[in-house]
Amino acid sequence: MAGRKKWVRELPLHILMIPGVIAVFIFNYIPMFGIIMAFQKFVPAKGFFGSKWVGMDNFRYIFSMPNIWTVIRNTVFIAVMKIIANLIVPIIFALLLNEIRKEAFKRTIQTIIYFPHFLSWVILGGILIDVLSPTSGIVNEFLGLFGVKPVYFLGDAKWFPFTLVLTNTWKEFGYNTIVYLAALTSIDPTLYEAAVVDGAGRLKQTWHITLPGILPIVTLMTVLSLGNVLNAGFDQVFNLYSPSVYSTGDIIDTLVYRIGMVEAQFSVSAAVGLFKSAISFVLVVISNKLANKYAGYRVF
Amino acid sequence: MLKRTTGEKIFAIFNYIILSFTAFACLVPMINVLAVSFSSSTAAATGSVKLWPVDFTLASYKYALSKREFLQSFLVSLKRVTLGYIVNMVMTISVAYPLSKDRSDFRARNVYAWFFIITMMFSGGLIPTFVTVRKLGLLDTVWALVLPGAVPVFNVILLMNFFRELPKEIEEAAYIDGASHWTTLFRIYLPLSLPSLATISLFVLVGHWNGWFDGMIYMNRPKNWPLQTYLRTILINPDISQYQTSSEELANLKEVSERTFKSAQVFLGAAPILAVYPFLQKYFMKGLVMGSVKG
Numbered sequence: 001m002a003g004r005k006k007w008v009r010e011l012p013l014h015i016l017m018i019p020g021v022i023a024v025f026i027f028n029y030i031p032m033f034g035i036i037m038a039f040q041k042f043v044p045a046k047g048f049f050g051s052k053w054v055g056m057d058n059f060r061y062i063f064s065m066p067n068i069w070t071v072i073r074n075t076v077f078i079a080v081m082k083i084i085a086n087l088i089v090p091i092i093f094a095l096l097l098n099e100i101r102k103e104a105f106k107r108t109i110q111t112i113i114y115f116p117h118f119l120s121w122v123i124l125g126g127i128l129i130d131v132l133s134p135t136s137g138i139v140n141e142f143l144g145l146f147g148v149k150p151v152y153f154l155g156d157a158k159w160f161p162f163t164l165v166l167t168n169t170w171k172e173f174g175y176n177t178i179v180y181l182a183a184l185t186s187i188d189p190t191l192y193e194a195a196v197v198d199g200a201g202r203l204k205q206t207w208h209i210t211l212p213g214i215l216p217i218v219t220l221m222t223v224l225s226l227g228n229v230l231n232a233g234f235d236q237v238f239n240l241y242s243p244s245v246y247s248t249g250d251i252i253d254t255l256v257y258r259i260g261m262v263e264a265q266f267s268v269s270a271a272v273g274l275f276k277s278a279i280s281f282v283l284v285v286i287s288n289k290l291a292n293k294y295a296g297y298r299v300f
Numbered sequence: 301m302l303k304r305t306t307g308e309k310i311f312a313i314f315n316y317i318i319l320s321f322t323a324f325a326c327l328v329p330m331i332n333v334l335a336v337s338f339s340s341s342t343a344a345a346t347g348s349v350k351l352w353p354v355d356f357t358l359a360s361y362k363y364a365l366s367k368r369e370f371l372q373s374f375l376v377s378l379k380r381v382t383l384g385y386i387v388n389m390v391m392t393i394s395v396a397y398p399l400s401k402d403r404s405d406f407r408a409r410n411v412y413a414w415f416f417i418i419t420m421m422f423s424g425g426l427i428p429t430f431v432t433v434r435k436l437g438l439l440d441t442v443w444a445l446v447l448p449g450a451v452p453v454f455n456v457i458l459l460m461n462f463f464r465e466l467p468k469e470i471e472e473a474a475y476i477d478g479a480s481h482w483t484t485l486f487r488i489y490l491p492l493s494l495p496s497l498a499t500i501s502l503f504v505l506v507g508h509w510n511g512w513f514d515g516m517i518y519m520n521r522p523k524n525w526p527l528q529t530y531l532r533t534i535l536i537n538p539d540i541s542q543y544q545t546s547s548e549e550l551a552n553l554k555e556v557s558e559r560t561f562k563s564a565q566v567f568l569g570a571a572p573i574l575a576v577y578p579f580l581q582k583y584f585m586k587g588l589v590m591g592s593v594k595g
Contacts, residue, residue: 006407012481013398013406020395021412023450024419031424031432044431093322096315105316111581112323116330118502118573120510122528126535126566130336130559131329136347138332174326202308235513239536253426260427261517273425281422299417299457 038271058271067250074161075251078232081165083225089173091218094180095210099202110181113174125239128167129154160245168236179221180214187213220295227284230276252276330570337361337564341557359555360564370565372523373530376442377509380526384446384508385501391451392459392500397485399456400463416453430517444518445511445526452507455500462496463489498583502576509572531569535562 033048038058040051062068093113100106116124131137134150143151153163191209200208234253241249252272260269291297304312331351336344337360338353348354364370395416403409423429429448438444466489474484490497515529522530 009481010406010408013401014408016394016398016481017412020391020451021415023391023447024416026436027429027432027448027450028419028423031428032422034424034428034431037428037431044434093319096319099312099315100319105319109319109323111578113326114581115577116326118506118510118577119570120512120528122510122512122532122535123566123570126531126562126569127329127333129536130563131332136345136559138328138350141347170326201305202311238513239532256426261430266427266431270425270427273427277422277425284421299420 035270035274035277037267038274040267042267042270044266054267058267059275061268062272062275067246067255070247071250071252071255074248075230075232075253078161078164078237078249078251079229081161082168082233083228085165085169086172086176087218087222087225089169090176091180091214093173093177094184094214095206097177097181098184098210110174110177113177115174116171117175119171121235121239124167124171128240132163154240155242155244157245157248160241160249164233164236164240164249167240168233179217183214183217184210216295220291220297223287223291223294224297226287226290227280229283230280333563334567337560337567339560340555341560344557344559344563357555360560361568363556363561364564364568369522369530370527370568373525373527376515376524377527379442380445380511381505381508383442384449385504387446387450388452388455388504388508389497389501392455392504393485393490395451396456396459396463397481397489400460416451416456420453433518439518440520440524442524445508445514448514449507452500452504455503459493459496459500462493466492495583498580502580502584505576506573527569531565535566 036048037051039053039055040048041054041057042048042051097106097109100109131139132153134140134152134155139153140148140150151159153159187209191213192205195205195209230252232251232253234251234257237249237251237254238257241254253276256269256273256276259265259272288297288299328351332349335351335353336349338356338358339349340355340357340359343349343354395412398406399409399413399416401409424432433439433444433448438447470488471484474488479487510528511526512528512532515524515526516532519525519529522533525533
């Protein structure tokens with residue numbers, strides 16, 4: 001009796017779930033099964049069931065590609081640099097913003113530094129290609145005032161990865177600051193009062209109260225960022241790179257795009273994608289486990 | 301407030317300077333491109349435009365707005381944003397509400413939860429997804445831009461966490477008064493969740509407006525491109541000659557050069573975000589933090 005009633009009460013909840021479950025099944029789970037094409041010589045006309053099985057041939061092929069290790073190295077290098085910059089810069093800015101007492105000023109600064117996050121890499125690509133141009137760009141003109149020779153930020157393979165990290169930080173640091181600022185405001189103010197009574201200056205307060213106070217969040221963000229080691233940022237790289245910087249700027253995602261969508265080698269591209277997804281999956285699971293262990297974090 | 305030491309005062313001054321300078325640096329590239337877009341072609345070519353237009357003219361904007369491709373893609377984007385917004389919001393709310401229940405009230409909750417979480421950790425990847433969308437016959441329809449991302453799992457988690465923070469007593473009281481789940485959702489949860497819904501709205505609107513990659517791979521015919529996809533082909537990938545403005549065509553218009561024309565389109569592509577951002581941003585900090593940082 002009670003069990004039946006419960007079922008009736010739960011029914012609307014199941015009904016609410018139906019559209020979402022169907023959409024996710026079709027557009028997320030069916031593609032997961034589609035991964036089998038990585039083990040086939042996939043011919044679109046024949047479909048998954050008609051195409052020939054080739055076992056690990058596609059994987060053997062990708063690891064014999066001359067540029068595959070360069071691409072993997074580029075991906076990890078760019079991603080790791082971005083992860084480090086995205087941890088350090090936002091923490092510094094959160095600390096600086098936290099010291100501001102004029103609320104209006106603080107809010108204005110925040111509104112401005114969050115803004116670039118909301119522009120697409122297409123728009124920003126258009127902007128950056130213009131302002132970073134070695135001939136007419138405002139950045140090189142500014143550097144020229146200090147006697148710096150024009151830098152080919154986007155065209156020089158040596159500079160390109162650093163340009164990526166710098167522009168990504170420029171776009172995202174404000175947004176990433178939010179979470180640290182929130183952590184700062186949740187620190188118990190009485191701790192500071194007690195510290196002042198004990199004669200601690202601002203630096204000591206920062207060192208002994210503020211930093212330990214945000215340490216859990218810093219740990220959490222660090223651990224979670226582990227899952228992104230193979231995500232160097234497709235949108236950004238794709239909109240800023242060119243063949244002249246492939247040697248340092250080509251990443252796994254851009255390679256997958258070129259092999260799959262441009263050269264139409266579906267199976268090879270799916271195999272590279274699967275390789276990346278599989279490693280990323282393991283990394284995400286590990287980072288979530290660690291985050292749960294060290295920072296009490298759970299996805300749901 | 302306590303008296304401040306000299307060291308603190310000096311720090312405060314530097315702090316204001318550093319923060320102002322950084323905020324300025326965040327805007328300089330945008331201001332520069334905006335200034336170029338309002339300048340004459342000669343001023344832009346001689347590099348005399350910095351942060352303020354030189355020889356102010358609206359010619360580039362007139363030219364951009366008279367281009368058929370630009371307006372067409374603008375309309376595709378509007379359609380995509382409208383449909384995408386409706387689909388995403390309906391899905392987010394309808395999935396987040398049941399998931400916000402405790403397991404004792406909704407026994408299948410964790411099964412559903414994992415069904416969605418797995419998609420955050422593992423995906424079929426670009427090619428299998430593309431093949432699926434093509435098999436469904438969605439290529440060159442606006443649904444290819446809307447349906448594959450119909451359930452934004454990250455937003456679901458934000459809203460679900462927000463729902464869970466709402467006082468349980470209200471819901472219990474409503475239940476005792478005979479409220480069904482539908483009443484609870486529409487009369488209690490949604491009205492109380494406006495900050496969170498505003499946050500998610502901003503994410504969804506911006507996400508659909510900014511989407512360009514799906515437009516590029518799922519739309520074979522340029523007339524179906526959303527604005528950002530069209531912009532990409534003219535701003536970044538100038539080797540698609542059919543859609544590039546020929547320099548002869550531009551030479552006829554003394555006031556407009558390729559550079560000022562591109563700058564004008566960059567600004568027009570970002571304008572809708574500039575328009576909604578101030579209204580929604582005051583919510584998003586609060587909404588985002590409440591949804592993501594627990595405890």
